[in-house]
Amino acid sequence: MTHLGVAGTARKRGIWIPSAFGLSIATLVGLAVWPTVVDRLVDAERQATAATLRLVAQSIERTVERFDPIPSLIADRPVLLRLLRDPENTGLGPFVNETLSQIARAVGASDVYLLDMDGQVVAASDYRGATSSIGRDLASRPDIRAAARGGAARFHGIDVETGRRVLAFAGPVTEGIDVLGVVVVRNSASALETGWAGLSQSIAIVDGDGVVFLSSQPDWVYRTLRPLTSNDKIRLAVGRGYSSERLQPLGLSQTPSLTGPTRVTIDDDATYTAESRPLGLAGWQAIVLSPLLPVQRQAALMVGVGVLAIWALVLGATIFLQRRARLAERVAYEAALRENLERRVLERTEALGREVDERRATEEKLRRTQAELVHAGKLAALGHMSAALSHEINQPLGAVKSYAENAAQYLDRGRAEEARENVKLISQMADRMARISGYLRDFARRPGDALGAVPVGDVAERALVLIGPRAGRTGVAILFDPPGTEIRAVAGALRLEQVIVNLLSNALDAVASKEMPEVSMEVAASKGLIEVRVLDNGPGLAPDIDPFEPFFTTKPAGEGMGIGLSISYNIVEDFGGRIEASNRPGGGAIFTVVLKRAEEDT
CATH class of the missing domain: 3.30.565.10 (Histidine kinase-like ATPase, C-terminal domain)
Incomplete structure (x- = not known):
């Protein structure tokens, strides 16, 4: 073998051995770092899932907090009491309908209803539509019955008329201690799901019966965390309007924990990392599930790139930094979204406070105006009665003069007894005039009596x-x-x-x-x-x-x-x-x- 041949063989061996060694080292490093990469990606995804869970829970809770007091604020309007006392009043009905329509637009509600004590809708914000709710019978709804007993109540379920999911808030319309009717403010459940479809995680809002009421996955809605009995299905079909065929278990391998992340499978198919937390509504919880398969694929890609291109550390570092930058941008976006949501809630709260102050000032001005009108009415009545009252006072005055002249003549003649009788008559006439004068004085003064x-x-x-x-x-x-x-x-x-x-x-x-x-x-x-x-x-x-x-x-x-x-x-x-x-x-x-x-x- 010539020297050139030996040199070429050595060069090929020198290239192959480092390559093989580098590939072996890269493979070993890949195998060593594989669990770490997977855990880190899962942890990052868990943090993003936890952030999404906080935002979703806060959005639901703040929506409930915002709508809870609205029925009682609406129920304080006197015109509602007037309509409930006189539902056949053709002048009040259209005015109340338009008032409820304006309120619905102002607070962002889908519908606002006024019901009588029989559960009949007597006024509604959708009175102009072809499918107006006026005349509907909602007496069977549990929230209507609770509000009719004098308490605030909530309802979630399906509107049997439209087939839509609704979240409703009800409150009583009272006069003193008497309940005359019920105000219902409804919000479309689908409005709460706006913006969820674009997230990589899947969101499920579960009610106290374990039924998924809201979700970013349409085929999860009405499915349950656990199997329901036949009696439970009947109860939910009657009380919530749920279809018994839709109330099927979601097929979770285990129920998501409220204390930490849980790895679950759904329908023995996809595996997820689930985060859950309770909501302010009794028995409700929010669940955010992040699919594990994309994370595992991502980890395999990173390790594979590292094994095949160990010498390209710069490229690997660049990819890593880019991923960190994307995660940081996502966290910043979520923080900005949360800050914007908090600002809007604060602005709405301040606006409601101003509305309450303006209403109190208007009511005080109305009371003062009413007092002035009462006094003006009294003075007008006195004006109408002045001529007759003048005659009523002049008549006893003439009698007093006559009795006084007679008494003087009786005294001149020494007839003291007859004079004394005339003086008594004069006293009676004076009492009569004083009584009339007192009535006039009391009648004319401003009413301040409690x-x-x-x-x-x-x-x-x-x-x-x-x-x-x-x-x-x-x-x-x-x-x-x-x-x-x-x-x-x-x-x-x-x-x-x-x-x-x-x-x-x-x-x-x-x-x-x-x-x-x-x-x-x-x-x-x-x-x-x-x-x-x-x-x-x-x-x-x-x-x-x-x-x-x-x-x-x-x-x-x-x-x-x-x-x-x-x-x-x-x-x-x-x-x-x-x-x-x-x-x-x-x-x-x-x-x-x-x-x-x-x-x-x-």
């Missing part, structure tokens, strides 16, 4: 004294038979007097054109209630007119502002009572003031 036990018969007689001169001037005798025993109602004496004067004044106006006018007043008591009725034989009430509407009047221009009955309506509402208006069968109108009977009088 609610208490008020003798209704005495207040009615005081109102008759005030309105009597005007009735006498128009030739109307107001019939009134006082109750035989003293009955007391929960009211304010001066404001109740104002209400009765307003009703009697309206009755006198109604019979002004009648040849044989009739006006009467009755006071009746039943268990827990007292009724004051004012009846007349006037033309009665038009069927399409609300007599309590502010600034509505049938009087000629300049003879009334149309606020008397509206003021009276609000005064009686403040007492916790109501005013009813109807036509008499024989002609005329009946106005009935219904008040709560004082406890000491029941």
